[in-house]
Amino acid sequence: MLRVASANAMSLAKLRQLVGMGENETFNAHHEVALMGLVGLTAELRSNLLPHGARHGVGNVACYGHHFRIRAMLRTRRPQVCLACVRDAAYCEAHWDLSLSVLCLRHRCLLQDKCPSCGASLRWARPSVEWSHCKHYLGRDVGVQEIPAQITIAQQITHDLFYGKEPDFGFLGMACPGISLDAWLSLLWALGAMDAAFVSPRRGALIAAPSAADACGMVLRAVTRIQRCQESGKGLHDLRNEVVEAPLLGTILNPVGRRDRALAMGWYAAIFGEREAEALALRHREIAQMSLF
Ligand SMILES: [Zn+2]
Ligand SMILES: [Zn+2]
DSSP states (O other): OHHHHHHTTOOHHHHHHHTTOOTTOOOOHHHHHHHHHHHTOOHHHHHHHSOEEOSTTOOSEEETTEEESSGGGBOSSSOOBOHHHHHHHOOOOGGGGBTTOOEETTTTEEOBOBOTTTOOBOOSSSSBTTBOTTSOBOOOOOOOOOOOHHHHHHHHHHHHHHTTOOOOOGGGTOOOTTOOHHHHHHHHHHHHSOSSTTOOOOTTTTTSOOOHHHHHHHHHHHHHHHHHHHHHTOOGGGGTTTOOHHHHHHHHHSOSSTTHHHHHHHHHHHHHOHHHHHHHHHHOHHHHHHTTO
16 A cells, blocks of 8 residues: 555555545455555456465465465565665565565665664554654665675575576575475575574464564575585485474475475475475375375
8 A cells, every 4th residue: 555655646644545444444355445446456466466365275375476375474564675775766676575585686785674763663554655654764875784695695586586587596505496485485484483403483483474683584594504504515404403394394285386395395305304204294195195296
């Protein structure tokens, strides 16, 4: 909504009024229909632009032409921005809405989910793209930031998958042909969620979108761990005490891309061992069937 308001040079409050939203009401299906009618978007375009329940039984939420297993993959709650993009052009980039998108490749700066003036968490409901609800201007000259190479590598892959290009996994010593954006983000989540070996992530860390700073830490840890395995030559098995199983299991049991299940099974077997992978297949018939092909 913020985007539409901004593109049409009106305040968010005015747009909310136009689609019939009350003061403290959250956006629902009725408002969505009103909004689409207002700006003349077709149903097909709508399904690309707004998060919505996925059809055809693939994934649980779809947005920007991608399917996601869980809502936490999208920042439906914690918007983030590139302060330099906001300063230069007062627009939003679609990839900012991904929970594990952490870097603006154009300005080479980290995305921010807090007001740079007062530290308040940014909200979707704010006067415009460049003005925060706390009445501070968000645009900034961010200067030169030291960005770890691991962050840049991960962001480039996320970017390419998001915009439909073939990513280069060579930097990670991996080949992931046909991987979906969801499976890639799930891998980052699985490998990055734990601060250290045997340290379980906080409650809720797997079901809610992380803060921008936490997301950055996750991506950095995930890529650093993959590179560590690559350099030691020990393979992903070395990570068995530092990996959260749930995102991998989710990808195996509820894949959104055709190649996801096989890829995730490969990672699972590499990390936890062939035995564990076979046991998993025995517990879930749909995986056992896969091995027939
Ligand atoms: Zn930027
Ligand atoms: Zn502020």
